[in-house]
Amino acid sequence: MSYWMKSLLLLPFVFVACVQAEPLQKSFSDWQLTCNNAAFCVARSFPGDNGLVMTLSRSAGVNDRPLLRIDYGSAYSGELPGGSLKDNLLLDQRRLTPDLKHWSVEPHHLATSNAIAIDEFLAQTLDAHTLQLTYQAKATIPLSGMKAALLLMDDVQGRVNGASAWVKRGDRAASDVPSAPQVPQLPAPLPQPAPLTQEETSGLIDYGTWRVNTDNCSLDPLRREVSVAPLTDTKALLLISCEAGAYNVIDLAFEVTRSQPYVARGLTLTLPFTPPGRSDNQMELVNAEFDASSGLLYTFSKGRGLGDCGVATRWQYDGNDFVLAEYAEEKTCDAWHSSDHWPTLWVSQTQNAVQSD
Template identity: 70%
Template sequence: MPYWMKSLLLPFLFIASVQAAPLQKIFTDWQITCNNLNYCVARNITGENGLVMTLSRYAGVNDRPLLRIDYGNRYTGDLKGAALQDNLLLDQKRLRPDFKHWTVEPHHLVTSHPIAIDEFLTQIMDADNIQLTWRPQSTISLHGLKAALLLMDDVQGRVGSLSAWVKRGSRSVWDVPPEPTAPVMRLSERSATPLTREETTGLIDYGTWRVSADECSLDPMRREVSVAPLTDSKALLLVSCEMGAYNMIDLAFEVTRTQPWLSRRLTLSLPFAPPGRNDRLLEIINAEYDAANAQLFTYAKGRGLGDCGIATRWQFNGQEFVLAEYAEEGTCDAWHGSDEWPTLWVSQRPSQP
């Protein structure tokens, strides 16, 4: 490609990289998630059969690829059976990768070596499945893998380059958009004065009895009310309003710390539309507030097991709550807990002076 064409192409790719929206999609038996930094992770579903392959990659030249195959997880515990290394089948034939650059454990195979990953993907990309010799029901379906990795290449601007995993071309490995910069969280200039006992008592009473039944279906005697200082003049009031099997829906209010109590309903607005939705408002579920760090956490379980759902972290900057982190696992297949759900939004704290 002529130099002048590259000089036009790279700024375009940089803009596309910065403006890329977070996503989570399913292609047949594979799920891919990419966050606001264009970091992407793809894995096969369903993990309930105990065998899962995961591929992840960062945007930009410093892509730090990772491929892993795991048998068993935090839900299943250690599963019995022979080592993966010698007991994998690819379409009913022995799969014997070169494990020279892999970390090999009985039930976990991991590599971050780019050439090893390329060689392995070349072996499996057009196959149907990987399975265990001694437990055929433990299968990694490969249907959808190519589509998921093609989307990953597209999001990261690798299509047509030597670093692409699917549609590889002649563009240099250096000819890819850089990783976008994470948004910097603005913090409150100073910590709020702790609430006095009188302030706490008055605000809890206000949240228990003054919130309208039209807003809160729970009987006042069953409501859980918590208060915390936001600023020296305002407090955060969280009131549990609807109870489900494993989720508690909360209402949040910014309330004056002195009588007469004046309150304002708080809403949380996301900087992007979550997967499968057109709106950006987040329902406040199972909320907890860390007053020491001025951070609000929400955690919505997709089911009681806690293997799927949405987890968020919001930073109060002295005026409003701004999204700091958003993780979502849309597939309920008993593979991992909320601490490992793929992220769709991440941020960074301001650098220390």
């Protein structure tokens, strides 16, 4: 069990000198907290399909860039009818009239990055039960899990018992917090490889269709798809569909020499961490796409056909293997946001591309 998961059970909290960087995603009643390897954390209410959602995010360290948002309507629901949020919010059945001087105010979107404004809002809501719209009873934000989610966020970022904590505030100065962890640096992209010739493409697809060992694949050989792309001037990436469901296709990946006699090596995706709720760090290539110009491999595992939940990853080819660049996951299937906005559990820094001659 990681440090911050234990710490909720152990009081009083003990300040640590460095921020823990192990990714997490955890639910508290109707709130979900996600923190990545840079200790950037985002907490949001759910379900989002009732239309109304509150989100709080914060970076580790002194330069924390906090953000609080309340949104009515999403990309899935589109614009929803009704009056403005600023005039139609109820907190435990009483009209809420927040001071919006330091807020960005739109009819159905309220947001602030002002630390004092966020503190004032949390002072009103941390111990409340519900936030809802006057004109739409089902548009409700349950608040019961928010306090626990923000307490864990404070703990992950080393803020507990300090002046910058959102929940368990203490005497330590706001500047007395650990710095954000260093995130790993990706290998520099390789020079863009020469495109495959028609002869190379035909030969490699024929090789992938008939000669690569796919005995463990459940997909009928006649339904398997084979795609090929250049990895380097001498190696190619071969993707062969192996299993298929309603909206996910699992591929096998091989690094293959571009010229005969073909030599193939199976490729696997190994995560540098074990995702919450899993016992291993091996990734399947689900709905995989490869961009030969950048050496980036993308996967997108849908939790359901709508594509509002699941796992999305990005990997950088280093000349031998694929290295994780980004891992995003949304466990809650509530039609709130698409994969472009899922919370991240792993991020990295990029290097400048190597220039080709």
